[in-house]
Amino acid sequence: MSKIIAGHELVPGKTVRDYVHVEGTGIDVPYVLLCGMQPGPTVLITAGIHCAEYVGIQAAVELADELDVRDLSGDLIIIPLCNRSGFEHRTMSMVYEDGKNLNRVFPGDPEGTAADRLAYVLFNTFIKNSNAHIDLHCGDGYETLVPFAYYVGDTPAEETARKMAACVNTSYCVRSRCLTGGAYNLAAVNGVPSVLIERGQLSLFPREEIDADKADVRNILKCLGVLEGEAVFYQKTQFMEYDDVSPCTGFWYPEKQPGDPFRKGEKLGEIRDCFGNCLFTECAERDGVLLYQCASLNILEKGPMIAYGVTEGPLF
Ligand SMILES: [Zn+2]
Structure with missing residues (x-):
């Protein structure tokens, strides 16, 4: 029997667009499942954990529409807007209901406030059922940044995560030592190789930055064998x-x-x-x-x- 994600069996060729309800809140998180025609790993792509980081959010929306199950060896889970209530109330990153930073509360708590419950669902429904995780971030409405990638050092899947980071077309990457709080950190601790891409700033969403995020994701998917073709590894300075x-x-x-x-x-x-x-x-x-x-x-x-x-x- 195929893997089941959020109640949907991952049958080759199937596409699912649905919402997962966060128990005890009014939040329904949108996600897309793209079940590849060929077997392979399950890769999770998240965006909007910080809801005003629009470059990654729009890149994920477009990838969910453009990637074709016929081209995939493996399955993709795409969550374009993890902090949906924050987006819809235009908070700057925080979860609307409780004012918490979602990326500080993983693995979450099913008995906690909205952000805790949301993190719990994201981890238990999606992250822990994935074989790799790409998390798209950006400078918030009050932040400027130079594009770079994070991966977590001293974790079980560090070698694969390091390769994923090398697929990101930036001059810099950070080998993080943070093992708590964040989605991609928790993934890494649980043996799911993960990378966090930072690109874009000030809540703007220029076309060239959206396209650069999409190219990075496609390149990582090549590295993981989900898309055909040779991955390009970009030399970068590690911080x-x-x-x-x-x-x-x-x-x-x-x-x-x-x-x-x-x-x-x-x-x-x-x-x-x-x-x-x-x-x-x-x-x-x-x-x-x-x-x-x-x-x-x-x-x-x-x-x-x-x-x-x-x-x-x-x-x-
Ligand atoms: Zn962020």
Whole structure:
């Protein structure tokens, strides 16, 4: 008997467009199952875990429409909008019902608040039944970033995950040490090789970035044997990530742009009050390259401020 996902048997050639209900909430999460004509792995593609990261969301919508079951060796699960209620209420990333960041609450809790319950369903229905996971992210409405990919180090499927990251057409990748909270982190811990792609910023969704995401996903699917053809591996610099949250609420004045290199001790930005008095100066703790940062004038206490990569050596 074939694998069953969300009550649907994965029969070769079948396409399913449906919703999974999150028990105890009003949330129904849309998903598409594309059951390949040939056997192969089950690959999960998620987007919209952060609901204002539109490049990945639109890329997933288009991939679900364009990929053809006749061309697939294996099955695809595509969830284009994981945080649907946030999208429909235009929150900036948070789950509308409880204000939680979905990517901090995996593996979730069936007895918890809406985000906990949603994470629980996403993990138990989809992630743990997959053989590989691609998670599409972007800069949020207040974030700028340089495109890069994450994979998780020191996990059972690291070797495959590293290859998946190499398929992403960016100059940088981060080998993460974070094993908790996030969907792709949890996948990795559970032996599902996973990669998180960051591309796009400020909740914009330019055509070239959507197309670049789609090309990356297709390239990874070649690497995994789901699509025919040779995968291309892109040489990139591998980083460890340093990220700092803001120590206070205030006015934020960044000094660098994503992709800019800098030296240890250099000033990266400053937080001021509304009279222009300096409240805090952010300086680099190591030589690095700026990966993403808050780009809005306001910055929030304990909210994202800046993240940069520190060289760990080339990926190859
Ligand atoms: Zn995100």
